[in-house]
Structures are given as structure tokens and as C-alpha cells.
Amino acid sequence: MTVDGVRLVVAGAGLRGLGYARLATASGRARVIAVAEPDPGRRAQFAAEFGVPPEHVYPDWRDLAAAGRIGDAVVIATQDQMHTDPTIAFAELGYHILLEKPMATAETDALRIAAAVEKAKVIFAVCHVMRYTPYSKALKRELDNGVIGRLVSVQHLEPIGWWHFAHSFVRGNWSNSHTSGPLLLTKACHDVDWLLHLFGSAPTEVSSFGGLSHFRPDQRPENATDTCLTCPAEPSCPYSAPRVYLSCLGDPDREFWPLSAVTTDHTPAGVEAALRDGPYGRCVYTSTNDVVDHQVVTMSFADGATCSFTLTAFTPMGGRRTRLFGTHGSIEGDNSLLHITDFRTGREWTIDTESGAGSTAAEGHNGGDAAMMDTFLEAVAAGDPSLIPSDAASSLLSHRVVWAAERARATGAVVRVPAPQT
Numbered sequence: 001m002t003v004d005g006v007r008l009v010v011a012g013a014g015l016r017g018l019g020y021a022r023l024a025t026a027s028g029r030a031r032v033i034a035v036a037e038p039d040p041g042r043r044a045q046f047a048a049e050f051g052v053p054p055e056h057v058y059p060d061w062r063d064l065a066a067a068g069r070i071g072d073a074v075v076i077a078t079q080d081q082m083h084t085d086p087t088i089a090f091a092e093l094g095y096h097i098l099l100e101k102p103m104a105t106a107e108t109d110a111l112r113i114a115a116a117v118e119k120a121k122v123i124f125a126v127c128h129v130m131r132y133t134p135y136s137k138a139l140k141r142e143l144d145n146g147v148i149g150r151l152v153s154v155q156h157l158e159p160i161g162w163w164h165f166a167h168s169f170v171r172g173n174w175s176n177s178h179t180s181g182p183l184l185l186t187k188a189c190h191d192v193d194w195l196l197h198l199f200g201s202a203p204t205e206v207s208s209f210g211g212l213s214h215f216r217p218d219q220r221p222e223n224a225t226d227t228c229l230t231c232p233a234e235p236s237c238p239y240s241a242p243r244v245y246l247s248c249l250g251d252p253d254r255e256f257w258p259l260s261a262v263t264t265d266h267t268p269a270g271v272e273a274a275l276r277d278g279p280y281g282r283c284v285y286t287s288t289n290d291v292v293d294h295q296v297v298t299m300s301f302a303d304g305a306t307c308s309f310t311l312t313a314f315t316p317m318g319g320r321r322t323r324l325f326g327t328h329g330s331i332e333g334d335n336s337l338l339h340i341t342d343f344r345t346g347r348e349w350t351i352d353t354e355s356g357a358g359s360t361a362a363e364g365h366n367g368g369d370a371a372m373m374d375t376f377l378e379a380v381a382a383g384d385p386s387l388i389p390s391d392a393a394s395s396l397l398s399h400r401v402v403w404a405a406e407r408a409r410a411t412g413a414v415v416r417v418p419a420p421q422t
Helices: 015-026 040-050 061-066 084-092 107-122 134-144 162-170 191-200 241-248 252-262 268-277 369-382 393-411
Strands: 006-011 029-037 073-078 098-099 124-126 151-159 205-211 295-299 306-312 321-326 327-334 337-342 348-352
Touching: 006 015, 006 061, 006 134, 006 369, 015 029, 015 040, 015 252, 015 369, 029 040, 029 061, 029 393, 073 084, 084 098, 084 107, 084 252, 098 369, 107 124, 107 268, 124 337, 124 369, 124 393, 134 191, 134 321, 134 327, 134 337, 151 191, 162 241, 162 252, 205 393, 241 252, 241 268, 252 268, 295 393
Parallel strands: 006 029, 006 073, 073 098, 098 124, 151 306
Antiparallel strands: 151 321, 205 295, 295 306, 321 327, 327 337, 337 348
């Protein structure tokens, strides 16, 4: 480690890689010394913003890896199906690794990653940002302190938001399970990780139901066309691309996300050109998407506790909603406030955990992004992996619960969760 802090390299300079790099440098704990990004525009903008020297600006993560261990740690924010090979390669080089979720899109690849980082003995963290928020820390503290007794059951809702689902999971990079992964993995693997964190264990069995109910050709309005800019139904359509993306102009947070995923030309003409020529102007009923738009997962734990988790497109976009039921009390949370009832005394009270940050990626996921980056950099600087609240084994376990749930949804069966790796 140098006196200037952690030397950070970034593989993948999209919105997540860029966001993590900004957090790392803003904290003063790190400096970005190299980047690998296939898109020439993003690559040049990233290098200019962070002052990366030309000799350490690469078009491919393989070129960055070929340079050897020129830094202390790497942020891997490549596309989901491109996580495995770079993670293994950088682990073998001795880099400490912050890996964007999901860990991998296939169970066999996640197992390979876990084995590689364990063999290399590097600090490793998957970006389970929900674990790091002030809200989550306060909730976990109340549970661990026995405020509601033994946790018996949980209801958890992930309200994806109607326009967010259309943006990312119908028109965007996570729309097709064959090129990305199932919705439960790409959107909600950190929800599953978070629930296991609250229970302090993994379920023994899971079941799941869900499907693609709305974003398909048979739900298309009679007069609809293939693109929003030519569609007579556009003004009354909840999924109007012009309405969503033109309204982002002038709002710095929304220009960063979701608009920067659509175009870097943040003008009305630039947005309209992107909608005319790119995927984000497509009709949501005639796109190439196949991921489910709603799903329910139920979990059973060894001690008899149960959990029900719902994720759905058909909501306003907002914070998760969770109800936790214990033997001595209950807690209702909304990603900001915790409303607690004590059955023994009848007392009711509220804990405000507001971080000042919103729930979207542009807003930093309720403070989770910044806290996670600070924790990772502190662990790297101290050489102390115990500072990371979720190691490779726990991340692997929560991902295996996701894959078990997907098998349950596909087969209609109750599926046993594989035992933790030892």
C-alpha cells in the first residue's frame, strides 16, 4: 500500500464501475490508476476524469491482467456473464477484489470463483450493498439484541417499479435470461443475501412461482407500433420511453441513471435519436425479453422459521418493504424507518435510520454503495478480510439459494438447498 492510499484498477467503466470509482476517490482512501473498458467513449471519459495515464488505459480486461499486478485492488464491473474469468485471473495475480453482483450467472462458475479467491487468499467482496446501509445495520442490531425474540417469519417485498423494470429488464441489458440471467439473480440476489443475513442462516428448502405475465406480444395494444416514437398508443402507455427519458433532462441524478444507459447526449435531440435507433425506444410488448415480471419465493429454515419474498414490476419505484415477526414482538420497515412493537409491554416506537441518500443507483442505494466501498478499502488497507461482512462462502451460499429457487420455479417442486461449502 502506498501513502496515497489503495491503488485501484477498474475492469468495466459502465455506470457501476464509474460510480464505485467516484466513491473510492471521493473518500480519499484510493486513487484509480488503470481502467479496462471496451466502449471507446466510456473508456476515454473515465480515463480523463480520473487522470489515468494512457499506458494504463486498456480496451479489454485481459490486457489489464496481462500488465501484471500494477495495483492493490480491482473493481470488476463487467457484464454479468463476464464475471468469472476476470475474477479468477485477478485473484491469481494477487489483487483484492470487489465484484459487482451477481457473483456469476452459473452455479459452476460461482464455485470456481469461490475456490480461486480462497486459494489466492485475497480479500474478496461481492457488492451486496444492502448489507451496508444504516437501515440494515440498525435492523440487524435490533434482531441480534433480541428485541422481538426469536425470528419466526418474514415478509419481504422488492418493488422494482414499473418504468425501472421496463428500462432494465425489458429494453435493457438484463432483459434476456440467456444473455444475462434470471430476474431473481440479476435483480434480487442481494435481497436473498440480505434475508439470509437477517436470519443468520440459509434455508433448507425453497419453493417459487412466477412468470412473464405482461411484457409479451399478446398484451400489446391493438394500434401499437414497434417503437414508441411512432406509436399512437404512446401517450397513454405507462411504459412510454419519451416520457421516461426526456423527463430526466435537467436532473443530474436521473441523467446519470437511467439516462446515461440510453445515451451520453443529454439533449432532447440526443435522447430522441437514441430512442429511434437503440433498444430503449422499443415497444415493451415486442422486445426480446424473457425474464419474469413477478415472482414469489418461499423459504423454510431448519428451526422452523419461514420467509416469503415477492419481487414485482408492477409497483411505484421505492424502498423495499419488510415485516419481521418474532416471538416477543414485530418490526415493520420501509428501507428508512423501523416501526417496532414489543408484545410484552405493548410499547410501540420508531427508529429513523435515514441516511440522506435515496434508493436508486444514482442516489447510492440508501448509503450502501459508499459504506461498502469504504469498508472494502479499509479492509484492503489493513489487510484484514474480517472487516468484510460477507465473504466468498456466504455470497456463494446466497447465490445457491437463488439457483435452488429458480429450479423450484421451473419444476413446481420444493427444492432442497445445497449444504454450505466447507
